[in-house]
Amino acid sequence: MYEKSYSSEFEEFNNQRRASEPSLLNLGEKRKESSSELIIKKLRIDESRTIHYQFSSKSNLKSLTIGKEDNKGDKACQYCHCVPKKLSTLTFPPITNIRQYIKTTSAVKREKAKESTEEKEELKEEINIYFLRSASVSSQPQPAEEESEDTQRITRSKARQSLDTLATQKEPTPTLTATNDIPTYSFRSNKRTNLQSKPSAPDISIPKQKSPSAKPKEGVDTHVSKIDATESRRQARRIVKGRAKIDAKDLQIDDHLLGEGQTSLVYKANYKGLDVACKMGRLQDLKENESKIVRELDFAAKLYTCRFVNRYFGWIQCNPNEVMTKEALKKYTTSSSKLVLGLFVIQRYFPKGDGRTYFHSRKTLIHPFEVLQVAICLFSALTDAHSLGVGFVDLKLENLLIDSSGSAWITDFESCIEFNDKEEVHLTDEVSWTVGVAAPEMIEDGIFCKASDVFMATVIVAELLTATISDQVFERKILQRQDSGHVNFVTTLV
Numbered sequence: 421m422y423e424k425s426y427s428s429e430f431e432e433f434n435n436q437r438r439a440s441e442p443s444l445l446n447l448g449e450k451r452k453e454s455s456s457e458l459i460i461k462k463l464r465i466d467e468s469r470t471i472h473y474q475f476s477s478k479s480n481l482k483s484l485t486i487g488k489e490d491n492k493g494d495k496a497c498q499y500c501h502c503v504p505k506k507l508s509t510l511t512f513p514p515i516t517n518i519r520q521y522i523k524t525t526s527a528v529k530r531e532k533a534k535e536s537t538e539e540k541e542e543l544k545e546e547i548n549i550y551f552l553r554s555a556s557v558s559s560q561p562q563p564a565e566e567e568s569e570d571t572q573r574i575t576r577s578k579a580r581q582s583l584d585t586l587a588t589q590k591e592p593t594p595t596l597t598a599t600n601d602i603p604t605y606s607f608r609s610n611k612r613t614n615l616q617s618k619p620s621a622p623d624i625s626i627p628k629q630k631s632p633s634a635k636p637k638e639g640v641d642t643h644v645s646k647i648d649a650t651e652s653r654r655q656a657r658r659i660v661k662g663r664a665k666i667d668a669k670d671l672q673i674d675d676h677l678l679g680e681g682q683t684s685l686v687y688k689a690n691y692k693g694l695d696v697a698c699k700m701g702r703l704q705d706l707k708e709n710e711s712k713i714v715r716e717l718d719f720a721a722k723l724y725t726c727r728f729v730n731r732y733f734g735w736i737q738c739n740p741n742e743v744m745t746k747e748a749l750k751k752y753t754t755s756s757s758k759l760v761l762g763l764f765v766i767q768r769y770f771p772k773g774d775g776r777t778y779f780h781s782r783k784t785l786i787h788p789f790e791v792l793q794v795a796i797c798l799f800s801a802l803t804d805a806h807s808l809g810v811g812f813v814d815l816k817l818e819n820l821l822i823d824s825s826g827s828a829w830i831t832d833f834e835s836c837i838e839f840n841d842k843e844e845v846h847l848t849d850e851v852s853w854t855v856g857v858a859a860p861e862m863i864e865d866g867i868f869c870k871a872s873d874v875f876m877a878t879v880i881v882a883e884l885l886t887a888t889i890s891d892q893v894f895e896r897k898i899l900q901r902q903d904s905g906h907v908n909f910v911t912t913l914v
């Protein structure tokens with residue numbers, strides 16, 4: 421899978437991108453050149469303890485004085501000569517006057533801060549006057565407390581609105597109510613209830629379990645409550661047993677193949693009108709593939725509470741022709757293959773697909789903020805899964821799904837393992853993982869620990885930060901993997 425995705429198509433695409441945007445896209449190569457060509461020589465130290473260096477590149481020779489200002493020449497920055505004067509909009513203070521400079525700039529800053537607070541106060545006053553006017557025009561004057569709250573909110577809004585229009589536009593906000601110190605949310609009222617005041621019991625509150633020794637209160641019909649308890653127990657058992665099982669009539673699988681892995685095919689589907697993704701085992705070795713999907717379902721349930729972990733929310737076992745359109749069936753089966761019962765798992769649909777496909781097929785550069793967002797998602801998911809004692813093992817860009825806001829969600833849990841309170845586990849044949857991105861201890865000793873997941877997540881971040889560098893160069897120059905599985909992880913090109 422890994423080998424396949426590092427295909428020459430991507431290499432070609434990278435080359436094309438480099439050719440079209442040379443100034444930005446060849447940054448990696450440029451940095452490499454400049455660092456290899458630069459020679460710095462220590463020349464001498466004079467009486468004033470100033471160190472004189474000489475640095476040179478292939479093309480020209482320059483001298484740099486560290487510790488002494490040098491205002492001559494055509495460079496705006498006299499310290500490292502990084503900015504030519506004609507390009508610079510900055511002014512660099514001379515070192516001798518630096519104390520004076522700090523004094524004056526901090527005085528100016530203090531003055532400015534004072535001015536801005538004064539301005540803010542004036543603005544607040546203006547707004548207050550405005551609201552007092554609109555409130556007096558309004559037929560139902562608002563209480564003073566709410567007025568000040570709205571005043572604060574309105575200072576950030578661009579258009580001025582009257583209190584009345586604001587009130588009608590407000591969305592019903594979830595109200596925090598408290599029962600037995602456990603906060604629950606209810607959408608019934610859009611007014612904030614006071615947490616101190618005794619709340620009315622919400623519909624979804626779970627009654628406290630009575631201890632077996634607790635005696636029934638006098639006058640309580642115990643017969644009725646016993647029947648209720650048995651019924652609710654039966655109901656709960658029914659729900660848990662058929663948990664997440666869906667009805668064939670609610671699911672329709674399109675012929676749109678979203679992606680495929682070694683074990684499964686993922687198609688776009690429709691569940692009760694909602695776009696979903698549907699995973700099904702490959703027909704070759706169907707039994708084995710489906711047992712892997714069942715294992716995956718089990719881990720999906722365990723990881724359900726984690727941040728940025730894909731949600732699998734239903735499954736069905738049925739004949740493919742019950743849920744697949746004719747076109748989808750044609751693609752899924754060959755004419756010779758017999759239709760057998762299949763397992764279909766539905767999950768959230770990510771239109772942007774997996775990380776590798778999305779970032780490599782994009783025509784624009786990846787902004788560092790985007791990388792940061794993916795990294796936050798990735799490490800949040802790792803933190804949560806690791807606290808539950810679960811490791812992902814097969815972390816790679818293909819197993820990250822990107823949502824419309826650019827957040828990344830980990831998917832494909834068939835390689836997950838449980839630590840069972842151990843620091844590390846031995847990897848068995850049951851678990852598959854990707855050698856190209858695996859942590860050294862996985863390759864060398866066949867062991868896996870939480871840090872191994874962190875290693876693979878770091879590789880993902882490094883890959884995104886160096887998206888303009890071809891995958892082969894990434895392997896050779898950045899990861900620098902040795903035969904033992906160890907890496908050097910050279911970050912100068914990142």
Ligand SMILES: Nc1ncnc2c1ncn2[C@@H]1O[C@H](COP(=O)(O)OP(=O)(O)OP(=O)(O)O)[C@@H](O)[C@H]1O
Nearest residue numbers: 678679680681682683684686697768769770774832
């Ligand atoms: N929810 C989804 N929305 C959109 N595309 C998806 C979704 N789930 C999976 N895909 C696509 O299908 C591909 C294969 O999915 P997945 O990794 O779950 O299959 P697999 O057979 O378990 O893969 P592997 O070879 O890693 O075992 C993904 O890389 C992705 O491109």
